[in-house]
Amino acid sequence: EVSLVESGGGLVQPGGSLRLSCVASGFTFSIDWMHWVRQAPGKGLVWVSGINGDGSNTRYVDSVKGRFTISRDNAEDTLYLQMNSLRAEDTAVYYCVKDGGYANFDVWGQGILVTVSS
């Protein structure tokens, strides 16, 4: 069974850092693009970042460029999101997502809550 399990969320002060992890299972992790998508409380979905199979190509939404870094460890089937200089507006549930091959998102983790507040 295909599965994505996120961890590393929690409460952090503005300006702080947090690293999210996502462990994948049930598919060949090293082949697929992987992404992070977030959803602020009561709001819609926003794509945050994506990375290709070997980690050589990364993309970010403008609002997180220079602050967030996506990476992956294919030996451990794990996706990461390093989040620095966090702001209140980064408060959201963050989903780890597998690319379905047509730039869509065919497998989603359960989501992990990140709260940025003093």
Added chain:
Amino acid sequence: ETVLTQSPGTLSLSPGERATLSCRASQSVSSSLLAWYQQKPGQAPRLLIYGASRRATGIPDRFSGSGSGTDFTLTISRLEPEDFAVYYCQQYVRSPPAYTFGQGTKLEIK
């Protein structure tokens, strides 16, 4: 930047009725890169339709997608109680690379 606008914001229907949800793009979108998702409260979204009209694995055939260019539609032919949820369209643009979602349509029980 290509913006996706979904309408209506909220759709109130009864089980057994037909639902038609719209997604309009601010500029032409490749049909192969347009998808629809369903999200229920407290759950992660689920891929329903990709390539504008292809059902994802395990999606019932009462869900169908259509459209091209700037206008896309998700149709649910006969609503079941479990279909009441929020629906999002999503597209990918190659240059510059960007993935964007519509703001969502809430399908509620009338």
